[in-house]
Amino acid sequence: MPKSLFIVIVGCGRLGSHLANGLSAQGHGVVVIDRRPEAFSALDAQFSGFKLVGDAVESEVLRQARLDKADLLLAVAEEDNVNLMVAQVGQKVFAVPRVMARVADPAREEAYRQFGIQTVCPTTLAGEALLTTLRESGEARR
Amino acid sequence: MKIIIIGGGRVVYFLAKLFVSKGHHPVIVSQDPAECERLSREVKALVLCGDGSHPPVLEAAGAREAEAVLAITLRDQDNLVACQLAAKMFGVPRTLALVNDPDNLEVFRQLGIHVAFSTTHIIATLIEQQAxxxxxxxxxxxxxxxxxxxxxxxxxxxxxxxxxxxxxGMPPGSLIGTVIRGEAVLVPRGPDRLTEGDRLIILTTPESYAPAMRCLLGDEA
Structure with missing residues (x-):
């Protein structure tokens, strides 16, 4: 990644806060959005970005986050549909150059990947990792 | 016509009943098991309990043969995704979505929803313009x-x-289409005069609405 990016992260759950802490520590400018104010307690004391309380499916909240200026949008809220909507709004309305969405439902993930949204599916990733480990340990035994 | 209705609340019941009475075949998809049970007793329609934005549920609801999908849940993100999947994965020719946040109206259209409507917007416009x-x-x-x-x-x-x-001199973007004078219906031309008691049918764009009304009604409009 280039030196310092402006990154908007939607969702401050386990994944969102992990990304926010890491990216902020790397010196990037970060805005994290979450509906629940208490979600921000997962951020490090050193986190130097901005916290925004609001529902990211409201365009107004994305405007407040200055999404139009963002280099990267990470849609990692709990709900798949929030991420899919926010990712598309980021790409098509705010013209964010790089957009990624976390989608837990493999069927939905597959569909939206084909529509041109960059998606990551934790379910298939974990499934593949587990199966690979199983296969390897099985071979090791043989 | 086969229509898939995704959502809950009494509006789904009334819509389904209306569609049945007009000879259509509605399929209802709702997330609430208790409501599904009640609906299946009340309406002559197939009722599915599930997430209408989950592709297998859409498929089970018959999205491949459906002519329209109407997504009217209270969550914009669910309506958007259900309509997009219906159109893109299953080739549903018409998708209609309720938009709860009026700001999202334009967003939905940009994201390919055929018809997006906001009850908030409709009611606000009615009140603003008619009050x-x-x-x-x-x-x-x-x-x-x-x-x-x-x-x-x-x-x-x-x-x-x-x-x-x-x-x-009605402003650009406005037109007096018809004048109803007593029993007569006239399509007026430039030299025609308006008289007291005339009922005018007026077409306007949203921008020209206020100037057109000022032109006809004076400063009180």
């Missing part, structure tokens, strides 16, 4: 709000009474 003007008796947005049809009754003393259309 205080007794003369405006009827108002209907068309083409997703890009055109408004209004009916205006000309009472005595209004600036438009006794003037011709030419003299009136």
């Amino acid at each position: 205080g003007f007794d003369e405006i008796v009827n108002l209907m947005p068309l083409a997703q709000g890009k055109v408004t049809v209004s009916e205006v009754v000309l009472h005595a003393g209004l600036p438009a009474v006794g003037r011709s259309l030419q003299e009136l």
